[in-house]
Amino acid sequence: MRAPLLLTITFCVGCAVDPNAPGAVAQDLFSNLDFNDFACKVQRPLARRCSMLACHGVDGHAFRVYSPGKLRLDPNAMQTLQDRDGPITGAEIHANFSSARGLVWGAASVDDVPLVHKTIPAAFGGGEHVGGVVFRSPVDPDLTAIRNWLSGEKSDPCPLSQLPM
Numbered sequence: 001m002r003a004p005l006l007l008t009i010t011f012c013v014g015c016a017v018d019p020n021a022p023g024a025v026a027q028d029l030f031s032n033l034d035f036n037d038f039a040c041k042v043q044r045p046l047a048r049r050c051s052m053l054a055c056h057g058v059d060g061h062a063f064r065v066y067s068p069g070k071l072r073l074d075p076n077a078m079q080t081l082q083d084r085d086g087p088i089t090g091a092e093i094h095a096n097f098s099s100a101r102g103l104v105w106g107a108a109s110v111d112d113v114p115l116v117h118k119t120i121p122a123a124f125g126g127g128e129h130v131g132g133v134v135f136r137s138p139v140d141p142d143l144t145a146i147r148n149w150l151s152g153e154k155s156d157p158c159p160l161s162q163l164p165m
Contacts, residue, residue: 037149038093040158043097046100051067064095066095
């Protein structure tokens with residue numbers, strides 16, 4: 001009886017999270033991400049700039065974006081062009097939120113998150129992005145919306161009635 005208890009205690013102590021450890025900021029970034037803010041301010045820019053069928057509009061891609069007229073969450077429900085081109089669903093927005101939220105892990109700052117780092121020119125500190133530069137300027141309004149969402153900064157309130165569903 002003593003050995004399993006000792007093993008359990010050792011395991012739990014070994015899994016303790018050190019808030020000062022490298023990468024701990026990523027947990028803080030992750031905890032600040034707000035679904036409503038994403039749906040109101042980030043969903044549209046991601047759908048417009050990232051959901052091309054040759055890029056992140058592909059179902060098995062690590063960062064995947066569902067959007068009207070392109071990749072849909074339930075392709076079986078898309079029997080007609082009108083279905084495929086119809087408004088984004090709440091489930092699709094939630095899936096996009098989860099996909100974007102997953103990119104935060106391991107980032108030490110907002111500028112290290114691939115949604116920011118890989119989408120701006122190298123002259124502004126950007127990294128390699130196979131799809132090329134997405135935001136030509138570090139003050140692009142869509143990039144600012146993404147940065148604000150990642151930092152947990154809220155500008156204008158976004159009532160649920162204004163969510164794009």
